[in-house]
Amino acid sequence: MGLLDGKVAIITGSGGGIGREHALLFAREGAKVAVNDLGSDRHGGGRGGEMADKVVAEIKAAGGDAVANYDSVASREGADGLVWSALNKFGKLDIVVNNAGILRDKTILNMSEQDFDLVVDVHLKGTFLVTQAAARVFKVQGKGGRIVNTTSLSGLLGNFGQGNYASAKGGIYSLTRTAAMEFQRMGVTVNAIAPVALTRMTSDLQMFKGMTPEQIGPQYIAPVAAFLASDLAADITGTIVGVQGPKVFLYKMTETEGATREGGPWSAAEIKERWAEIAR
Numbered sequence: 001m002g003l004l005d006g007k008v009a010i011i012t013g014s015g016g017g018i019g020r021e022h023a024l025l026f027a028r029e030g031a032k033v034a035v036n037d038l039g040s041d042r043h044g045g046g047r048g049g050e051m052a053d054k055v056v057a058e059i060k061a062a063g064g065d066a067v068a069n070y071d072s073v074a075s076r077e078g079a080d081g082l083v084w085s086a087l088n089k090f091g092k093l094d095i096v097v098n099n100a101g102i103l104r105d106k107t108i109l110n111m112s113e114q115d116f117d118l119v120v121d122v123h124l125k126g127t128f129l130v131t132q133a134a135a136r137v138f139k140v141q142g143k144g145g146r147i148v149n150t151t152s153l154s155g156l157l158g159n160f161g162q163g164n165y166a167s168a169k170g171g172i173y174s175l176t177r178t179a180a181m182e183f184q185r186m187g188v189t190v191n192a193i194a195p196v197a198l199t200r201m202t203s204d205l206q207m208f209k210g211m212t213p214e215q216i217g218p219q220y221i222a223p224v225a226a227f228l229a230s231d232l233a234a235d236i237t238g239t240i241v242g243v244q245g246p247k248v249f250l251y252k253m254t255e256t257e258g259a260t261r262e263g264g265p266w267s268a269a270e271i272k273e274r275w276a277e278i279a280r
């Protein structure tokens with residue numbers, strides 16, 4: 001018995017990196033997988049079917065079932081086309097993993113509007129469009145569903161030189177929380193993963209210097225996605241799960257205890273005076 005026997009899953013950007021690992025594991029666990037990948041380079045340039053085709057071939061060679069889809073998640077037609085390709089091939093939909101992504105790192109002072117828009121379009125708008133298209137199907141099917149998004153510590157904590165990417169990933173955090181609330185009554189859970197893994201996206205980062213794929217490769221991320229996509233996580237929604245190699249943890253937004261002023265609004269000077277208490 002596989003953890004995902006009989007399930008149909010869409011995994012965006014699963015022609016390489018973390019998404020590919022998700023697709024291979026989901027298929028090993030019994031899911032039928034729609035392998036979506038635009039086939040672009042890591043900055044969003046170019047496109048092609050080879051990456052998705054290769055993963056589909058790997059899944060089939062191992063005895064699983066999969067279909068390739070080459071649409072961009074960043075457009076309405078692409079997101080709808082992807083959901084329809086899964087439905088056409090497998091007749092239903094149970095799971096969506098929003099994973100597709102690109103990088104166009106620049107400091108805010110040097111960032112073009114196009115670099116901002118493209119990164120936000122692929123990550124945040126792509127997650128919204130695929131989520132919406134899938135949720136419409138989940139609603140009609142009436143059997144719940146699972147959505148696993150992909151945020152980043154960059155989006156949760158900020159990161160130098162990633163104003164576009166951090167904004168998009170921060171938006172995915174908020175979208176995950178909101179979708180979890182809105183879809184609860186449909187029995188659809190929505191969670192997000194904040195991964196750290198050595199892939200083509202991160203291969204030149206200083207933090208991975210000297211580390212091997214065995215120590216921090218995408219194989220550590222996929223089991224967390226499989227867990228959140230499975231019946232084991234039926235009662236878990238709205239959480240942000242960090243995965244860094246063998247370490248799995250949760251990110252939580254905190255609110256300080258703060259201070260309350262008696263007798264009406266604060267003055268700026270009073271806020272300054274009691275700042276330590278407010279921030280504690």
Ligand code: NAI
Nearest residue numbers: 013017018038039040072073099100101152196197199201
């Ligand atoms: P990757 O570059 O290997 O994989 C991303 C995949 O998305 C590529 O195969 C690419 O062709 C595909 N893609 C790009 N634009 C697309 C579009 N418009 N439509 C469909 N597919 C598209 O990178 P990696 O590392 O596997 O990243 C996967 C996800 O994990 C991304 O969302 C990334 O932001 C996120 N992430 C990765 C981290 C890491 O340490 N590798 C850290 C934090 C987040």
